[in-house]
Amino acid sequence: MKKQITCIVCPRGCTMTAEICGSEIKVTGNSCPRGEKHAIGECTHPVRSLTSSVRVTNRQDTMVSVKSAAPVPKEKMQEIMGMIRKAQVSAPVSVGDVILSGVYGTDIVATKEIA
Numbered sequence: 001m002k003k004q005i006t007c008i009v010c011p012r013g014c015t016m017t018a019e020i021c022g023s024e025i026k027v028t029g030n031s032c033p034r035g036e037k038h039a040i041g042e043c044t045h046p047v048r049s050l051t052s053s054v055r056v057t058n059r060q061d062t063m064v065s066v067k068s069a070a071p072v073p074k075e076k077m078q079e080i081m082g083m084i085r086k087a088q089v090s091a092p093v094s095v096g097d098v099i100l101s102g103v104y105g106t107d108i109v110a111t112k113e114i115a
C-alpha cells in the first residue's frame with residue numbers, strides 16, 4: 001500500500017510517498033531524515049497539536065485560548081475536543097496554566113492571559 005504524505009515539519013513541505021510492506025515502511029520524496037521520521041509516524045501513530053478555547057466562568061462572554069502541551073493522537077481529536085468543550089476555568093488565568101491534565105499523555109494549557 002502506498003500513501004502520499006505532505007511533510008509538515010518545516011515550511012518546505014516536501015511531498016513524500018510511504019510504501020507500507022508488512023512491517024516495513026519505505027519513504028521517498030523526503031529531503032531530510034526528519035521527513036522520513038514524520039512519514040513513518042503518520043503511518044504508524046499520527047499525532048497533531050490541538051488548539052481551541054475554554055469558557056471563563058467569572059467573566060462575561062470570555063474565552064481563553066488553549067493548546068495541547070504536546071501533540072495528541074489524531075484519532076482522539078474529537079474526544080479531546082469534547083472534553084475541552086465541557087471544561088470551564090475561572091479567571092485569573094496565566095499563560096501555561098493547566099486547564100485539563102492527563103489528556104492522552106499531555107495537558108491542555110492556556111495560551112492567553114485573563115486578568
Ligand code: SF4
Nearest residue numbers: 007010013014032035
Ligand atoms: S522532509 Fe525535511 S526538508 Fe522536507 S519538509 Fe520535511 S523537514 Fe522539511
